[in-house]
Amino acid sequence: MASQKDTFQQKFKIKGGDFIKAGESSCEIRNILKGIGIDAEIIRRVAIAAYEAEMNVVMYAQHGTIHFTVNPQEIGIIVEDRGQGIVDIERAMQPGYSTATEEMREMGFGAGMGLPNIKKNSDTFTITSKVGKGTKLEIVIKLNNTK
Amino acid sequence: MTSKKITLAQAADALHLKVLCGSEKLTRGIGGGYTSDLLSDVIAHAKKDDIWITLQIHSNIVAVAVLKEIAGVIFVNGREPDDETVKKAQDEGIPLLTSTLTAYELSGKLYELGIHGQR
Numbered sequence: 001m002a003s004q005k006d007t008f009q010q011k012f013k014i015k016g017g018d019f020i021k022a023g024e025s026s027c028e029i030r031n032i033l034k035g036i037g038i039d040a041e042i043i044r045r046v047a048i049a050a051y052e053a054e055m056n057v058v059m060y061a062q063h064g065t066i067h068f069t070v071n072p073q074e075i076g077i078i079v080e081d082r083g084q085g086i087v088d089i090e091r092a093m094q095p096g097y098s099t100a101t102e103e104m105r106e107m108g109f110g111a112g113m114g115l116p117n118i119k120k121n122s123d124t125f126t127i128t129s130k131v132g133k134g135t136k137l138e139i140v141i142k143l144n145n146t147k
Numbered sequence: 148m149t150s151k152k153i154t155l156a157q158a159a160d161a162l163h164l165k166v167l168c169g170s171e172k173l174t175r176g177i178g179g180g181y182t183s184d185l186l187s188d189v190i191a192h193a194k195k196d197d198i199w200i201t202l203q204i205h206s207n208i209v210a211v212a213v214l215k216e217i218a219g220v221i222f223v224n225g226r227e228p229d230d231e232t233v234k235k236a237q238d239e240g241i242p243l244l245t246s247t248l249t250a251y252e253l254s255g256k257l258y259e260l261g262i263h264g265q266r
Contacts, residue, residue: 020206022207023207026214027213051211107205108201109187114187117187
């Protein structure tokens with residue numbers, strides 16, 4: 001376990017429905033990792049997971065936060081939102097399943113690939129949700145193995 | 148011998164693409180191409196230095212292009228994004244171009260220029 005002083009952390013706020021700023025937190029996370037010289041393949045996986053998680057908040061929640069941490073062992077991305085929550089997590093995890101509106105689909109979202117993409121690029125991934133309250137994703141990507 | 152990468156400027160010239168922004172970045176070499184309108188697909192499968200061919204013109208494509216270090220985005224069917232998207236792309240250093248061709252035709256012509264898309 002890394003001590004507190006080895007841990008870099010930053011919080012990002014995400015506003016639901018703000019498609020203009022959507023993706024900016026993920027870009028910043030990517031820039032931070034690039035700045036500290038993290039391996040490009042790891043950054044690629046973090047960027048995919050962070051972007052998909054951020055877009056889910058923008059599309060489905062009122063607001064949310066990304067709690068981003070880096071220590072010598074791993075990168076953590078905890079995304080918590082206040083929103084509609086997910087009724088059936090098992091279905092939501094199935095590739096191709098989406099509850100996106102027609103408008104979102106026309107914008108190229110709602111392919112039903114978001115959560116499966118996050119899982120695929122994480123070393124550990126947990127999702128919990130309460131209908132009418134919100135959703136929490138906990139993503140860990142380890143620094144010392146390439147998936 | 149490694150073949151020299153074709154630049155965005157060369158592609159723009161050969162295919163009569165209209166440059167909407169990022170004209171100072173057109174000397175960048177194009178590594179490959181990816182054609183898709185689904186953002187999750189692009190985030191998962193596009194590669195650094197790819198040219199991205201799409202009909203999506205909303206501002207979120209800029210975030211995707213930045214995250215993937217896309218060399219440039221080409222809109223098809225003559226589509227053009229709004230000023231806000233162009234400004235965002237300009238600020239982020241992502242060249243935006245537009246073509247009157249369809250995605251199929253444009254991808255084919257880029258392929259003929261030597262820009263391939265093997266994953």
